[in-house]
Amino acid sequence: MILLDGKKVSNDIKDEIASQVKTMTSNGEKTPHLAAILVGTDGASMTYVNAKVKACERIGFNSTLIDLPEDTTEAVLLDKIHNLNDDSDIDGFIVQLPLPKHIDEQKVLKAVNPDKDVDGFHPTNVGRMTLDLPCFLPATPYGILELLERYNVETSGKDVVVMGRSHIVGRPMSILMSQKRKAGNATVTVVHSRTENLSHFTQKADIIVAAIGISEFLTGDMVKDGVVIIDVGITRVPDETKARGYRLAGDVDFESVSKKASYITPVPGGVGPMTIAMLLKNTLLARSMHKS
Amino acid sequence: MILLDGKKVSNDIKDEIASQVKTMTSNGEKTPHLAAILVGTDGASMTYVNAKVKACERIGFNSTLIDLPEDTTEAVLLDKIHNLNDDSDIDGFIVQLPLPKHIDEQKVLKAVNPDKDVDGFHPTNVGRMTLDLPCFLPATPYGILELLERYNVETSGKDVVVMGRSHIVGRPMSILMSQKRKAGNATVTVVHSRTENLSHFTQKADIIVAAIGISEFLTGDMVKDGVVIIDVGITRVPDETKARGYRLAGDVDFESVSKKASYITPVPGGVGPMTIAMLLKNTLLARSMHKS
Numbered sequence: 001m002i003l004l005d006g007k008k009v010s011n012d013i014k015d016e017i018a019s020q021v022k023t024m025t026s027n028g029e030k031t032p033h034l035a036a037i038l039v040g041t042d043g044a045s046m047t048y049v050n051a052k053v054k055a056c057e058r059i060g061f062n063s064t065l066i067d068l069p070e071d072t073t074e075a076v077l078l079d080k081i082h083n084l085n086d087d088s089d090i091d092g093f094i095v096q097l098p099l100p101k102h103i104d105e106q107k108v109l110k111a112v113n114p115d116k117d118v119d120g121f122h123p124t125n126v127g128r129m130t131l132d133l134p135c136f137l138p139a140t141p142y143g144i145l146e147l148l149e150r151y152n153v154e155t156s157g158k159d160v161v162v163m164g165r166s167h168i169v170g171r172p173m174s175i176l177m178s179q180k181r182k183a184g185n186a187t188v189t190v191v192h193s194r195t196e197n198l199s200h201f202t203q204k205a206d207i208i209v210a211a212i213g214i215s216e217f218l219t220g221d222m223v224k225d226g227v228v229i230i231d232v233g234i235t236r237v238p239d240e241t242k243a244r245g246y247r248l249a250g251d252v253d254f255e256s257v258s259k260k261a262s263y264i265t266p267v268p269g270g271v272g273p274m275t276i277a278m279l280l281k282n283t284l285l286a287r288s289m290h291k292s
Numbered sequence: 293m294i295l296l297d298g299k300k301v302s303n304d305i306k307d308e309i310a311s312q313v314k315t316m317t318s319n320g321e322k323t324p325h326l327a328a329i330l331v332g333t334d335g336a337s338m339t340y341v342n343a344k345v346k347a348c349e350r351i352g353f354n355s356t357l358i359d360l361p362e363d364t365t366e367a368v369l370l371d372k373i374h375n376l377n378d379d380s381d382i383d384g385f386i387v388q389l390p391l392p393k394h395i396d397e398q399k400v401l402k403a404v405n406p407d408k409d410v411d412g413f414h415p416t417n418v419g420r421m422t423l424d425l426p427c428f429l430p431a432t433p434y435g436i437l438e439l440l441e442r443y444n445v446e447t448s449g450k451d452v453v454v455m456g457r458s459h460i461v462g463r464p465m466s467i468l469m470s471q472k473r474k475a476g477n478a479t480v481t482v483v484h485s486r487t488e489n490l491s492h493f494t495q496k497a498d499i500i501v502a503a504i505g506i507s508e509f510l511t512g513d514m515v516k517d518g519v520v521i522i523d524v525g526i527t528r529v530p531d532e533t534k535a536r537g538y539r540l541a542g543d544v545d546f547e548s549v550s551k552k553a554s555y556i557t558p559v560p561g562g563v564g565p566m567t568i569a570m571l572l573k574n575t576l577l578a579r580s581m582h583k584s
Contacts, residue, residue: 127420131418167423189481191479192479194449194478
């Protein structure tokens with residue numbers, strides 16, 4: 001069993017980007033600049049955004065964090081977005097999700113200029129992804145493709161089961177792995193809450209991407225020997241033996257599944273770190289697009 | 293075995309639209325207006341476009357056919373598209389595909405105003421479809437959903453195999469049937485030219501949508517008893533017993549598969565007529581959108 005070490009690979013990617021940034025700035029080119037908007041004080045969201053800002057610093061990007069109170073109106077948020085759209089120094093920006101309930105998420109995502117939409121959530125980018133046209137790939141699926149590629153996991157012709165049909169992970173993942181591309185050309189099945197005989201699909205899968213948000217749902221008896229496991233889930237499970245009172249668990253029961261898997265991502269340290277690395281890669285792409 | 297009679301259902305839909313148009317015009321509202329651009333003299337394309345124009349006449353839509361020579365430049369075509377975008381009398385329009393090789397298809401499709409893109413081919417519409425937001429659904433997949441719905445074919449939780457990953461049929465079909473919607477909530481697998489053990493997937497499928505463009509590829513030994521078959525293929529197969537020298541064949545070997553199927557679409561007279569009906573339905577939707 002080989003661990004798909006997202007922490008290590010994402011560090012490699014960050015090093016590669018850092019060296020590209022060095023070359024750019026020594027050539028007198030503009031430094032890439034990523035901005036993030038955070039609305040409210042959700043703990044997980046603050047952690048994610050801070051990690052993104054920190055990653056920018058490490059690789060030599062400029063970063064801007066726009067921190068808005070929980071009761072920010074939709075109009076004020078849209079105004080901030082328009083400012084970032086118009087600011088030629090900003091190459092790309094993200095609006096950290098989820099947003100407070102009084103704000104229409106789709107309206108907000110639609111307001112982002114698709115050329116600065118480094119999260120790849122704007123309908124135009126989603127459409128371009130679906131049509132296999134150049135675009136900003138959503139960071140989590142993009143990170144999974146990169147992880148599979150760097151570990152030389154064969155996907156062409158393989159039986160891939162994607163668990164979950166979310167807009168952010170399951171759906172794009174299933175589309176991308178089915179396209180003619182690196183880490184693609186797979187035969188992909190999307191299973192979800194309405195699927196009958198779920199184990200019937202997982203038990204014959206060569207590769208499983210678990211993204212349903214139910215901790216330790218996929219157990220050893222549901223997979224075959226040699227399966228490749230990508231665990232996107234990350235849930236806090238109460239655990240009194242831990243000082244902070246919880247542990248982090250994925251959608252996969254690591255103990256039983258790892259005994260049968262050929263490759264498996266740990267949680268944490270698997271998919272999570274890759275997501276940030278790919279956001280940085282998208283920002284670098286945005287910079288090169290805006291240059292021309 | 294029950295034939296999924298696309299000819300009959302599409303006529304029902306056209307009658308429904310015709311009666312809506314009557315109500316609209318008797319209320320003094322504007323008559324819906326569909327335009328089509330045809331470049332060149334490809335036989336099949338001419339047949340399709342003429343059928344669309346004829347369908348408009350039958351249901352009381354206004355229609356405009358813009359017929360351009362094979363050697364039309366991309367610039368001239370883009371100019372025509374901009375005119376239609378700006379013409380407030382035109383509710384929706386299509387550019388008949390395929391285009392001559394010297395024209396960049398994606399550039400052309402991108403030029404169509406998404407609010408008039410009744411074929412649903414613009415990246416923004418494709419993205420909105422992928423995100424399950426209101427949009428113009430591509431006509432062929434939309435027609436298949438409608439056909440399944442009108443025959444009360446249960447799809448929720450069913451094992452659906454979509455054969456083919458084209459932008460126009462296979463990909464959107466697989467996304468739509470997997471979403472939470474009528475004729476949706478299925479467990480969908482996309483198989484294609486790189487799939488290993490294809491029969492392994494088709495033999496256990498409850499519903500198969502065949503859209504690979506290889507005549508009579510799917511045979512009786514590849515399906516299980518009671519399967520529901522949607523045949524999107526339509527190919528001319530040389531046949532000396534026919535006066536015109538060919539017969540029309542689907543992707544499914546009707547003779548052997550129909551013996552095992554519970555429902556099956558004939559070719560012709562199955563999916564084909566539904567496609568035109570749904571284009572008209574999209575045009576009606578465009579009209580109602582532009583009203584407000």
